Every structure is written in structure tokens, then in C-alpha cells.
Amino acid sequence: MYSTFQRLNHLSSLATTYVMILLGLISIASFLSLPEVDAGRIDVKDIILQKGRLRRWGAREEELASLRFDIRTDLNPLLKSYNTKQLFLYMTASYPEYDPSSGSVREQHDVVLWDRIVQRADIRDIRAVGKKIPAGKGKKGRGNIRVEEGKNKYMWTNPSGTFRDVPSANLTLHYSLMPYVGVLSSGIAATAQGPITLPEVLKR
Amino acid sequence: MLSSEIARLRKLGVQGLLFQALNFLSVVTSGLMMWKGLCLVTNSESPIVVVLSGSMEPAFYRGDILFLVNPPDVPYEVGDITVYKIPGGDIPIVHRVIQSHTTNTTQLLLTKGDNNDGDDLILYNGMQWLERRHVIGKVRGFLPYVGYVTIAMNDFPQLKYALLGVVGLFLLVQKEQ
Numbered sequence: 423m424y425s426t427f428q429r430l431n432h433l434s435s436l437a438t439t440y441v442m443i444l445l446g447l448i449s450i451a452s453f454l455s456l457p458e459v460d461a462g463r464i465d466v467k468d469i470i471l472q473k474g475r476l477r478r479w480g481a482r483e484e485e486l487a488s489l490r491f492d493i494r495t496d497l498n499p500l501l502k503s504y505n506t507k508q509l510f511l512y513m514t515a516s517y518p519e520y521d522p523s524s525g526s527v528r529e530q531h532d533v534v535l536w537d538r539i540v541q542r543a544d545i546r547d548i549r550a551v552g553k554k555i556p557a558g559k560g561k562k563g564r565g566n567i568r569v570e571e572g573k574n575k576y577m578w579t580n581p582s583g584t585f586r587d588v589p590s591a592n593l594t595l596h597y598s599l600m601p602y603v604g605v606l607s608s609g610i611a612a613t614a615q616g617p618i619t620l621p622e623v624l625k626r
Numbered sequence: 627m628l629s630s631e632i633a634r635l636r637k638l639g640v641q642g643l644l645f646q647a648l649n650f651l652s653v654v655t656s657g658l659m660m661w662k663g664l665c666l667v668t669n670s671e672s673p674i675v676v677v678l679s680g681s682m683e684p685a686f687y688r689g690d691i692l693f694l695v696n697p698p699d700v701p702y703e704v705g706d707i708t709v710y711k712i713p714g715g716d717i718p719i720v721h722r723v724i725q726s727h728t729t730n731t732t733q734l735l736l737t738k739g740d741n742n743d744g745d746d747l748i749l750y751n752g753m754q755w756l757e758r759r760h761v762i763g764k765v766r767g768f769l770p771y772v773g774y775v776t777i778a779m780n781d782f783p784q785l786k787y788a789l790l791g792v793v794g795l796f797l798l799v800q801k802e803q
Contacts, residue, residue, distance in 0.1 A: 530728040532704040533704070
């Protein structure tokens, strides 16, 4: 009848097929049942603009923006989802740069100012960033993201070297969900109340 | 076992051998067709890639498989995990877009690995920005561990030839049911 080799071959191919089907079903089910999250809020505390050099000696001087911000959002539903391996949180500034002569939008910019990897294991309560929060203040628990007076992790610069033609910018905190297996998804975790305006450059 | 197989091959004759070779070729070509079909559907030159470095840990480890798409006319966004290839460099790199500067005609991108301290400017081989034409696709799907087979085969080329030889031999020798 059948040889040992044939039996082994048949068994392994059957096992592989079923595991693949199962993984496919898991990815589809978890993608379809992905929970909605309410967008939390970002409060910008302080924003300054100064001139400086980045990256290397002898580079041209450019305008550098730095800010402090608070974030409050609850990503609990996402973390309860069984196929969540990691959340990558990133705060973007999105702003148009206008052409001063014609007044039309010359360039649309999107830059990441701050990010943070949140793994399933260390998702307790993210309070390690910025100032220490007094005990008993705010909601505690898994996935309750709270950043007090966080600083931008990446220096905020504009390719043209100046923010002169940039009146305002929108800040948004996005999440990018990494599954154990299946489809990657992303969404908005928090937004700032209205666009932020960039101040005058600090004189030295 | 081997002598009986040789005896069977003798019995097959030239026509039988050619038929087996045809079988073998059809397996290879159907594999190629599926791959190229996937390339067409996803609009990406390489829709399935294996992670080769640890720069996106803990999201992606060495040996994980990524499924890419490259939708035409849809610009890449900040936060997308892209796979790009710099002219002159042969290894595709899986990193996240952290800056995008879009004018009417061009989109300039800057990328960074989640696990890296700095951005990718030093990887760009002298270029200041990444452009769309360098990007192979963005990651849509994820399958862990499976790609380690290919990494093992790259690290130990003998394994690759041994595997290819064995598969070829079996396809040639296998009796039609």
C-alpha cells in the first residue's frame, strides 16, 4: 500500500494546509472585529522656535521648533483584542506651506515628532514619559495612555529651513497596530483641539 | 530502494522520462506564474519579502514574512511601513516613513527603523530623501517565522542545493498515481 514516506508527506502537507487556513481565518476575523477607539486629546503646552544646526558641523542654520505636550487617550479596546502584538504610537504634525507670492499651497508636509513602541507585555499604564504624575490622579489601567509634558523626540524642521510660510499645523496621535499574524491596521488615537500656530523665532 | 528506482526509470523509457521532465517544468512555471500574477495584483516588484534585519524589532524579527502592496496613484503616508531599495544597494530595507513632503509633482520621504536611534539618511547612499520610485511597497500583512527557511538557505547555500536536488529527484522519480 502506502510507504512511510508517502504517509509522512501526506500528513505534513495536510498539517501545513490546515495551519495556513487557521491563520488566515484568525487574520480575517481579528481584522473584521477590530474595535473602534475614541480619539483622545493632545494639549500643546509650550512651543518655541529657534535657530540652530542639526546633523553636522558646517550645516546651514535652520529654524528648529520644539514643543511640550500632554496626551490623554484610552486605547484599551485595541489591547483587549486578541491579535494585538504591539501598538506603535506616533504623533505627527501636518501642515501646508504656502507660496508667499501666489498664496497657494506650495508643499504639504507630514512629519513625526514623537513616537513610542507599546508592547502587549508592558501595556499597563504609560506614564513613564515626561513629568511624574501625582498618585491618584487620572484613570489607571491597561491601555490608558497618559503623557505629561512630553517633549518632541525628533527635532521639528522644515526642508526650506524656515517656518515663515507655515502659519499653523495640525497635531495628531496615530496608532499602528501590529498583529501576531495577519493584516496591519492603523487609526487615530488622539487629536489636538484645533491647529497650533507657530510663534516668532526666538532672538539670541 | 535506489536500485529498484533505477530499474523503474529504465522501464519508463525515454518517453516516460520526458513526460516526468514536463511535469517538473509545469510545476516550476505555475509557481512562477503565481508569483508574477501576485506582482501584477499588488503592483509591486516583490510582493512577499522576508525581514533580514532587526531594525523594526519588536514588531518584525529576522525571518518574518511581510506581504506588500503598492497601490498606484496613492501616495505613501507617514506611519506606513515601507520596503525600499536604494540604487546601488541590493538588500531591500523595511522601515517606517517618518516624514513626507509633497508638492504637486514629487513626494519626498524620510524613513526610520522603529528600533533604530536615528533616521535613515546615512542609508540613502548620498541621497537626501527617499522617493516613490525607490519604494517597493508598503507592508499590509504579516506572517511570523516562516521566512526563516530562506534565511537559513542564504546562510548555508549547501542546504539550498541539497533541497533543490532532493525536490527535483523526487519529482523525476515519483510514480503517477
